[in-house]
Amino acid sequence: MFSLVRSRVRTAAFALTAVAALAFGGTAATAATGTAAAPAPAPAKQGPTSVAYVEVNNNSMRNVGKYTLAGGGGNVFDVAVIFAANINYDTGTKAAYLHFNENVQRVLDNAATEIRPLQQKGIKVVLSVLGNHEGAGFANFPSQQAASAFAKSLSDTVAKYGLDGIDFDDEYADYGNNGTGQPNDSSFVHLVTALRANMPNKIISLYNIGPAASRLSYGGVDISSKFDYAWNPYYGSWQVPGLALPKSKLSPAAVEIGRTSQSTAASLARRTVSEGYGVYLTYNLDGANRSADVSAFTRELYGSDAVYTP
Numbered sequence: 001m002f003s004l005v006r007s008r009v010r011t012a013a014f015a016l017t018a019v020a021a022l023a024f025g026g027t028a029a030t031a032a033t034g035t036a037a038a039p040a041p042a043p044a045k046q047g048p049t050s051v052a053y054v055e056v057n058n059n060s061m062r063n064v065g066k067y068t069l070a071g072g073g074g075n076v077f078d079v080a081v082i083f084a085a086n087i088n089y090d091t092g093t094k095a096a097y098l099h100f101n102e103n104v105q106r107v108l109d110n111a112a113t114e115i116r117p118l119q120q121k122g123i124k125v126v127l128s129v130l131g132n133h134e135g136a137g138f139a140n141f142p143s144q145q146a147a148s149a150f151a152k153s154l155s156d157t158v159a160k161y162g163l164d165g166i167d168f169d170d171e172y173a174d175y176g177n178n179g180t181g182q183p184n185d186s187s188f189v190h191l192v193t194a195l196r197a198n199m200p201n202k203i204i205s206l207y208n209i210g211p212a213a214s215r216l217s218y219g220g221v222d223i224s225s226k227f228d229y230a231w232n233p234y235y236g237s238w239q240v241p242g243l244a245l246p247k248s249k250l251s252p253a254a255v256e257i258g259r260t261s262q263s264t265a266a267s268l269a270r271r272t273v274s275e276g277y278g279v280y281l282t283y284n285l286d287g288a289n290r291s292a293d294v295s296a297f298t299r300e301l302y303g304s305d306a307v308y309t310p
Contacts, residue, residue, distance in 0.1 A: 034111055034162030045074035047302045048272055051231065051251065053081040053128065053283040057103045061114045063285050065121050067294055069304040076298055076306050077282075079203070079229075080118050081167055082107055084128040085157075087150070089136035091178050095146070096136035098129070098153045108161045115162065124164035126203050127157065130171060131210075135180030137173030138212040139187045147190035155198035165203025165228070166195065170210025183211035189218040196226040208241040209233040216243065231281040236260040238268060248278030255297065256283045262296035269300035 052064045067076035088099040100108065104127075107114045115125045131137050141147040154166050175182050195204060206213060206227050216223050222244065230241040231251035236259075240252040252275075253268035272280050280301055294306040 034160050045069065045078075045302060048251075048277065049078045049229070049279045050076055050298075050301065051079045051081065051229070051279060051281045052077045052257075052285045053083045053281075054285055055083050056107050057101070059284075059286045061107055061125070062117060063287055064123060065118045066309050067291070067306050068309065069298060069302055070307050071304060073302060073304050075121055075123055076294055077123060077285075079124045079126060079164075079205075081205075082125065082127045082163075084130040084169065086130055086132035087136045087138065087173070088132050089134035089178050089180060094179075096141070096150055098150070098157065099132065108157075111161050119162075119164070124203060126165040126167050126205060127161075127163055128167040128169050128207070129154070130169045131173030133172055133174045133177065135174055135177030137175055137183070137210070138168055138170050138191055139173075139183035139210070139215055140175055140181045141184075141187040141191060142181060144186070144190045147187055148194040151191050151194035151198055154195055155202075158199055158202055163202075165199070165205065167203075167205040167207060168192075168212060169207040169233075170212035171207075173210070175211065183215065185215050186218045188212040188215050189221055189223050192223040192226050193221065196223075203228045205229040205231070206241070206243070207231060207233050208239075208243070229279055231279060235283060236264055238271060246278075247276050250277055251279035251281040252277055254281045254283070257285050257290050257293050258288070259284070262293055265293065265296045266300050269297035273300060 054061050054064060061080055061082060064077050064080040068074065069076060082104060085104050086099040087096050089096055118125050158166060204227050208230050224244040227243065227245060229249050230243045230245060232239040232241060232254040235254050235256040237254060238252050241250050253272050255265045255268060269280060280297060289308045291306050291308040298304055298306045
């Protein structure tokens with residue numbers, strides 16, 4: 001598979017269900033029981049925000065906290081993304097709902113060991129939400145009320161598990177399956193507007209792909225400014241997300257750790273700095289010692305090698 005084609009492992013969308021999903025349009029999520037840990041002051045780091053997606057079907061979120069900059073320069077990664085929860089579809093109620101496979105649920109249930117240690121280091125932990133081939137997606141809610149109900153399930157999850165935000169990845173929805181509608185112009189605008197109202201101080205990020213990413217304006221409302229970050233979804237490439245956001249919130253660079261060559265990762269990092277962008281996206285951090293791959297971009301972003309501490 002060549003570098004411009006995404007190569008994510010998609011077991012997140014197919015793992016056996018061993019969880020209680022948060023119902024959309026039905027019973028609200030349970031009351032918030034999680035509180036994000038107060039972050040310890042991290043050593044100051046000058047340079048772009050580094051983001052790490054973790055495929056939790058295969059890897060631990062704790063891996064994100066194992067990388068620091070040489071010489072006490074702080075964490076390599078600033079944002080850790082749990083990949084991924086799903087937007088599913090209930091054919092009985094004809095409604096979308098938030099679904100956690102057994103591995104995502106395990107991370108959430110074990111927040112004390114999987115999430116809080118990262119937050120205590122000053123690393124933000126965000127939950128990514130992805131389509132699951134059932135016809136439900138961010139771009140085809142049939143009404144504002146439906147979009148708002150799903151937004152509530154997201155914000156309730158953030159509160160319950162003490163997370164730092166939500167990431168939208170509009171892939172694999174298979175719009176139209178199970179009799180669902182095709183993407184419409186209002187759905188994602190209503191969803192993000194409601195979610196931002198629910199969690200004004202949390203992260204909302206956009207993996208810049210799919211029908212939702214091209215439907216950011218409706219009825220005079222443009223939701224671009226409601227996102228904290230947006231990033232290029234094609235690993236090993238440079239592509240500026242087409243949102244009206246300042247450069248400080250955009251990642252045109254995207255790399256897959258261990259798959260994108262170190263020379264390409266370094267080149268993309270160098271370009272990130274030289275062109276004044278504020279975010280650098282990485283994907284598929286695993287449990288191996290990837291300090292050589294990580295150092296390839298940290299040297300360009302921060303002027304320092306990365307140190308791996310098991």
